[in-house]
Amino acid sequence: MPDTHTLKVRELGYQAGGRTLLHDIRLDLPAGRVSALLGPNGAGKTTLLRLLAGLSIPSHGAVRLAGQCVCRMDTLQRARRIAWVPQHLPTDIPLTVAEFVALGRMPYLGAFTRPGAQDRAAVQAALATVEMEHYAGKRLEQLSGGEKQRAAIARALAQQAPVLLLDEPTNHLDLRHQHQLQQLLRELAGQGRTVVQVLHDLTLAADYADQVALLEAGRVVACGSPAQVLTPERLLAVYRWPVRLQHHESGILPQAAA
Template identity: 45%
Template sequence: MSALRVRGLGVDLGGAAILRDLDLDARAGALVGLLGPNGAGKSTLLRALCRLIPIRSGEIAWDGRPLARMSARERATRLAFLPQGQTLHWPISVRRLVELGRLPRLGPLGRIGAADEVAVAAAMAAADVAHLAERAATSLSGGERARALLARALAVEAPALLADEPTASLDPHHAVAIMETLRRIAREGRLVLAVTHDLGLAQRFCDRIILIDEGRIVADGAPDAALTPERLRAVYRVDPAVLTGWTPARQDQPRPL
């Protein structure tokens, strides 16, 4: 089974240490939530995993092979990245937008072939945007845009998806739909790492929670084990009772899926 391995990862930005000697192992088949306060290093971790920013120390490997030894194109076929807060400026169709996800897999002429069309159709179906295929991407609502951009990332057919706040600014209905899609993708055999600030969604949908604070992992485990009142109070510096969506774990009931 495909696996991500990170050892001793250190990242500096603007002269400040953002990630500090971070270790991480994750395997395909799981939806892993990355949680923590603003500035903890969550987004920096995803960008470092994709080699979009330089690292100060450490090694990142996929299936035992260091990413540093891969070409940019090869890395892009292993780890698909869904950035946060993307704005669409060009009125291309949703289908064309999703086709852009195939770029790392296209040949020298860059032409979409039959296999690419199948991948694009599957990605649009998975993200529930097939009915929007001919719509201009700039005309989409916030929820539709989020799903279209997710489809573009899925079209890569990478074994790992790194999603940075995929539910940000979405209403509850669309946020739940995105999380359901991410969990289904993980169940189908991909590794999904998703940054989120929504403790309730993370507790409900994630198989595993990695809690980051000041550039270090402070908790790693099942949601109810990682998101304890004591740990949330220490990391978020507030009374857990005021954290929207989070509920204390109950020992007499199974965690809802």
């Protein structure tokens, strides 16, 4: 897979409000794989994801993509290379679903350029992928939480960036759409994309991620395959709760111990 699409995190630290939220993070998040950022609330997962996206500036260290610091890329350059799916959309976006998804094409349009056939096709394909084509004319504020999440994912897909970052993308989705999304992310990784997502659901991470990074108190305590990282001893230490692992034909499934 192209090394130019691998996110390289080196000695990354972040401070805010007099607190150190991340400590000397070192990670490689490669192209062609689904990587999951795991950990309890307050571990620093979303903070790290925002730094990967260039939405925050590190206190020290760097996130690099093809040798460039992502926080120093201009907005257009970054938008063509990194797509971002937030955990929550603003509630006051005065757009239809199709208009919102079409925002994903903005990095490829000039200031006075109207969307062309290729842009319209990308929007239609993205809507169909998340089963939202019948909602195209509906306004965003009329959607349920899960429908809004799928629209946000569609916008990122329409962007066609080689790096896709998602902050807890399954939170508002029902069971079927959770698994469909995870299957889609694996397909995108198989096409050479770099996929990084924050997850709380250890079962989804164990079943679908190629690589997981487990965070605690702003530090990466382990990184590797789910089988290597999600051990009962480590999960007990990080989550302060016993978790047992069940074997599954596709991997390991962590479950809270009774």
